[in-house]
Amino acid sequence: MIPTLAWTPEGVRFIDQTRLPLEESYVLATTYEQVADVIVTMVVRGAPAIGVSAAYGVALGALRSTAASTHEFAPEFERVCACLAGTRPTAVNLFWAIDRMKRCFAALRAADSSMATVKEELLAEAHAMYEEDIAACKTMGAFGGALLPDEGGVLTHCNAGALATCGYGTALGVIRSAIEQGKKINVYADETRPFLQGARLTAWELMADHIPTTVICDNMAASLMRAGKIQAVVVGADRIAANGDAANKIGTYNVAILAKEHGIPFYVAAPWSTIDMATPTGDLIPIEERPAVEVTHHGGRQLTPNGVGIRNPAFDVTPAKYITAIITERGVLRPPYGESLKRMNETAK
């Protein structure tokens, strides 16, 4: 099992995803500020992993508090939540996780719980989210694995794998499950500039599982599709709007258009916590612009001339019309997503 993040008596231990694949090192976050820092610097990344990390961050905020009572702790709790919510804007799982911790705290406060109980229960809630995340990945893997062909190439973009979740993965969980179902899948991994999550992380974790993997530059996908090498595309998501538009790592929208043009199915795999029924369309999803240095430099080495303009949006939005199916732990959704998402949302209430 790939140790994306794990609770320890001292705090949360993260594998440092900025140093993979050549170095397997770990970062221990013992305070909520350190968890926030780990999210901002992308030591941990991936929408589901960010959500659970933030939940543990909130729990650490309570555990490290010297407040004498739950009442005294309340404003501190708000500061902890605000700090963690301010780390990254696009992935909705972050806000979903913090909201869930807020609801947990509100219930504890309403029940006049002691600080000892608050500490215990907030940590238990984070643990529950961790376990639920792995279970959701396994379930959506089973649903999604059934959609993949018995044999062929599957393209994925960025890393929606064990490293983006608490384990198993969303898009890579679908691939893992297909292989467990006896299918012969070889994976093409977009390297995913500028942060190279595909070249570094997807390649690393699939090789650890002995899954045949070929890394390509992002711009090679169309020619491989035309050559008949790719039978399906599976990606993750950072936020899915109520109409099915899906925000995911920059370049996902490119891949979706290429898949459509070549008649290849394009699947999005994400836990239900990624679905944001409060955001009507993808146009309303905030897109994080990351520092230019991620594009201009690699490993401290400058690639571009001084002073040139740079764009570095970390995400793009794939309109629903390009998505063949959305795979969640509650089931597989088909277009029109406005209706199918609404129906599944109401069923689950």
Add this chain to the structure above:
Amino acid sequence: MIPTLAWTPEGVRFIDQTRLPLEESYVLATTYEQVADVIVTMVVRGAPAIGVSAAYGVALGALRSTAASTHEFAPEFERVCACLAGTRPTAVNLFWAIDRMKRCFAALRAADSSMATVKEELLAEAHAMYEEDIAACKTMGAFGGALLPDEGGVLTHCNAGALATCGYGTALGVIRSAIEQGKKINVYADETRPFLQGARLTAWELMADHIPTTVICDNMAASLMRAGKIQAVVVGADRIAANGDAANKIGTYNVAILAKEHGIPFYVAAPWSTIDMATPTGDLIPIEERPAVEVTHHGGRQLTPNGVGIRNPAFDVTPAKYITAIITERGVLRPPYGESLKRMNETAK
């Protein structure tokens, strides 16, 4: 003027394109073997520049020869041509240039010319090709510049600029000409993995000309198109088949599909020497696969885990149906290209 390649009394002086943009250094090739090496290692690249480089290589082969007669030189001439033809397979300009030098030599031999004359005339032929290349760029620039909007963003892929030619450029010549025509163009340059010709070379030469330039990762193009930032795409070509299918730097086909999907015109600019009437369709164009290390490493730093599969095709083929117009020094061609290319080819004979 950007000094891509220049004849000197000692041989051909090349700006080292592997070291740009941070270092402006030069390589002097004094023998044909050195010219071949400069092409293989991509110190010089770009279809038109490769063609003229090979012509100078052939001239150097003659100039350095100790053969006493043209007859004695003939087998040596064949070896020189074969060595230069073996450097890179995709760009047809290379073979076009060598063929032209062969025709020149055949005429000299038929006229029973002395070795002194052969040396002089082969160098003169290379010089003529150098001058013609710059003139062709200027002419296609004028034709193509008229097609660009009066104002807006123009996306280009790889480097089809002064650095890919003897000066001015093909796709970037079109942009330069549009700006000289008073148009307000800002350029988006795909960084163009893995060799980063866009981030390094296009950015460098456009900044030298004070043309507003923004570098993006290859996977950001679709989201910029959707946001309305791009009004036209202009790229170069390494070989255009008789039906209009165009081989160009890997990723060009991706961009062509994205442009079509967003209703943005997609132009290919190339000199007539890039058109290969002997190759009926793009499927028959040989595509060079370059070393995996270009994808797995940057600046000596490893990006991918050991042992992962890698693909590194240097080019892809954009089917004619995605190309709005082909811009050459003989005029602008429109679909159906099978007909318009044939007509222009016959007119020019």
